[in-house]
Amino acid sequence: MVTKQLLKGLPEDADLRRADSLAREIFSDVANKWAFLIIEALGERTLRFSELRKDVEGVSHKMLTQNLRMLERNGLVERKVHPTVPPRVEYTLTEPGQALRATVDGMCGWTHQYLGHIEDARRRFGA
Amino acid sequence: MVTKQLLKGLPEDADLRRADSLAREIFSDVANKWAFLIIEALGERTLRFSELRKDVEGVSHKMLTQNLRMLERNGLVERKVHPTVPPRVEYTLTEPGQALRATVDGMCGWTHQYLGHIEDARRRFGA
DNA sequence: CTGAATCCGCGGGGATACTG
DNA sequence: CAGTATCCCCGCGGATTCAG
Numbered sequence: 580m581v582t583k584q585l586l587k588g589l590p591e592d593a594d595l596r597r598a599d600s601l602a603r604e605i606f607s608d609v610a611n612k613w614a615f616l617i618i619e620a621l622g623e624r625t626l627r628f629s630e631l632r633k634d635v636e637g638v639s640h641k642m643l644t645q646n647l648r649m650l651e652r653n654g655l656v657e658r659k660v661h662p663t664v665p666p667r668v669e670y671t672l673t674e675p676g677q678a679l680r681a682t683v684d685g686m687c688g689w690t691h692q693y694l695g696h697i698e699d700a701r702r703r704f705g706a
Numbered sequence: 707m708v709t710k711q712l713l714k715g716l717p718e719d720a721d722l723r724r725a726d727s728l729a730r731e732i733f734s735d736v737a738n739k740w741a742f743l744i745i746e747a748l749g750e751r752t753l754r755f756s757e758l759r760k761d762v763e764g765v766s767h768k769m770l771t772q773n774l775r776m777l778e779r780n781g782l783v784e785r786k787v788h789p790t791v792p793p794r795v796e797y798t799l800t801e802p803g804q805a806l807r808a809t810v811d812g813m814c815g816w817t818h819q820y821l822g823h824i825e826d827a828r829r830r831f832g833a
Numbered sequence: 834c835t836g837a838a839t840c841c842g843c844g845g846g847g848a849t850a851c852t853g
Numbered sequence: 854c855a856g857t858a859t860c861c862c863c864g865c866g867g868a869t870t871c872a873g
Contacts, residue, residue: 602817603763605824610739610813628835636730639867644836654820654827665834666873675820682816685809686737690729693781693802697732700781755855766847771856792854793853 608653613638613646615683618676621656625671655679735780740765740773742810745803748783752798782806 608614613635620626620634632643647670650656655676661667672680735741740762747753747761759770774797777783782803788794799807 598821601825602821605817605821606742606813607739610737610742612734612737615733615737640836641866641868645866652828652831653824654831660835663834664873666836668835675816675823678820679813679816682809682812685812686733686806689802689806689809690732693805694725694729694732696802697780698728701779704779704781767856768846768848772846787855791853793856795855 605653608649609655609679611646613642614650615686617643617646617650618655618672618680618683619687621670621672621676622680623672623677625659625669628668628670631670650676732780735776736782736806738773740769741777742813744770744773744777745782745799745807745810746814748797748799748803749807750799750804752786752796755795755797758797777803 616635616638617631620631626634628643628647631647632638632640635643638646647656647658651658654673657671657673659669659671661669743762743765744758747758753761755770755774758774759765759767762770765773774783774785778785781800784798784800786796786798788796
């Protein structure tokens with residue numbers, strides 16, 4: 580199983596362990612609510628900071644910048660600054676970002692599909 | 707786009723809004739690092755609490771219980787208690803859980819595939 | 834408009850101890 | 854072994870301010 584190797588750090592070899600720890604780090608970075616919502620919001624579009632702020636409901640100024648920096652650092656979004664006044668900054672998913680979006684979309688679909696199941700489960704759990 | 711409706715709460719109709727807010731809630735619950743790692747660890751296997759604790763590296767006792775409760779509440783994992791002594795509790799992914807695992811697996815694959823890209827991006831960002 | 838920096842409160846989350 | 858409860862602290866994350 581590919582994921583076992585990815586996530587569990589078999590102590591075979593120094594390089595493998597490095598890659599593995601890096602992978603876990605990336606995983607921790609990206610597997611968070613805001614990152615997902617941002618990726619989803621971007622989709623195939625290019626959006627400005629302020630537009631993202633509106634689209635990603637409930638995100639604070641700070642969290643948005645923070646996550647955008649993180650995504651940029653990992654090469655998931657590209658940040659393009661237009662040196663106008665007032666400044667205009669646009670964010671776009673890179674190819675790796677697009678690839679991950681497929682996963683996020685999958686999760687959105689999943690949520691839709693199982694909304695009913697989940698509501699039921701919650702009712703049952705309430706007891 | 708299905709996800710837009712899912713994540714942005716179009717104010718059409720009361721039921722739609724309810725479903726949407728629920729969806730966002732679920733999304734917030736599940737889109738977190740520990741939940742993903744737990745789902746990944748469970749895979750097709752059934753694991754005991756202590757086994758999970760070992761497999762999901764770095765998770766604390768508290769976080770594990772907390773996330774397991776959450777996943778159980780949402781019907782993603784089934785919790786089976788064997789009334790023996792000492793007690794034995796086993797966790798298994800339900801069908802919805804399995805379905806979501808496909809997504810999580812996708813993300814693991816993605817991480818593998820783009821490890822190189824990401825390392826490069828980080829180096830570039832360092833400047 | 835974008836974003837860095839600062840302040841600060843609250844809660845996430847670890848450690849520990851205790852029950853069944 | 855599994856789970857709950859308590860304590861406590863650090864850091865997330867919101868609000869605000871200042872800069873470019």
